[in-house]
Amino acid sequence: MVFIYFQVHYGDGRHLLALTMQEADNIAKMNFPAVTLWTFAITGTKISILLQYLHLFQLRKTTRLIWLLMVIVMLGGLSTFGVIMTACIPIAAVWNPDLRSRAKCLNQRLFWQIQSAFEAATCWAMLGLLIPTMWKLQLSRVKRIGIIALLGLSSSSCISSVLRMKSAFDAIPESADEVHDFTWTGIMATIYAVSELHTAIICCSLPAMMPLRFIMCPCWFPSRRTSGLMPGRAPLPLALQDHKLVVARPILPTPSMTDATAQRDRIPRPDVTQPASDSSEP
Numbered sequence: 001m002v003f004i005y006f007q008v009h010y011g012d013g014r015h016l017l018a019l020t021m022q023e024a025d026n027i028a029k030m031n032f033p034a035v036t037l038w039t040f041a042i043t044g045t046k047i048s049i050l051l052q053y054l055h056l057f058q059l060r061k062t063t064r065l066i067w068l069l070m071v072i073v074m075l076g077g078l079s080t081f082g083v084i085m086t087a088c089i090p091i092a093a094v095w096n097p098d099l100r101s102r103a104k105c106l107n108q109r110l111f112w113q114i115q116s117a118f119e120a121a122t123c124w125a126m127l128g129l130l131i132p133t134m135w136k137l138q139l140s141r142v143k144r145i146g147i148i149a150l151l152g153l154s155s156s157s158c159i160s161s162v163l164r165m166k167s168a169f170d171a172i173p174e175s176a177d178e179v180h181d182f183t184w185t186g187i188m189a190t191i192y193a194v195s196e197l198h199t200a201i202i203c204c205s206l207p208a209m210m211p212l213r214f215i216m217c218p219c220w221f222p223s224r225r226t227s228g229l230m231p232g233r234a235p236l237p238l239a240l241q242d243h244k245l246v247v248a249r250p251i252l253p254t255p256s257m258t259d260a261t262a263q264r265d266r267i268p269r270p271d272v273t274q275p276a277s278d279s280s281e282p
Helices: 002-010 021-056 060-085 108-135 141-171 187-205 212-216 257-266
Strands: none
Touching: 002 021, 002 187, 021 060, 021 108, 021 187, 060 108, 108 141, 108 187, 141 187
């Protein structure tokens, strides 16, 4: 995000003819580390989501598919990083147009089309792996709503990846002889890439944020401690639920057991040893 901020600061989003040569070079320089870090970020986020899938699903067939998809995502991220580092030889030709005449560069249009298609395919594969298994589970209404919201965010991330793939076709010209107005044509690809990454991060962070639902909306999500109580009966405090705790002594002085026995002995009692008088005698 920092490098994208500097890209916008130097004039990214405007036509190349409206910028100076120094501003265009600065935008190209900031774009190189931004794309590199984005590759690591999107790869790490997808791996984190797949690790959560491993914690959620226990079937052997499903876990094998998750591990296979994780290896594919990891290899794709490493391949993208390797291609970015060797896009031009020397690498300075990526942001310095004066060196491109004698530099050896890869076909950027073909590379980003393949990379965008790969990211979109892995995103839809992750979503397709989650939906059939989730619908077979018997969950409560609240959990189903949460899963639907999570799937909705995941689908929006996949839609962003598809839109980024389409924008990659329009951002880079087919012929190297054409004027590449990258500061204008590449802005939509940047927007879709950022939205794809941030939506994936939100999907990855939602399971860890689930305990906050008890703090924000306790009436919507009753806890397990009070779910089995009778309606209308308040639960006891936690201190009174533990019978091993020592009850606090009263503040006012109370008579001891010896004093209470002595006071009881002073009270006159009727003599029960003598026989009662016969009321039938005259």
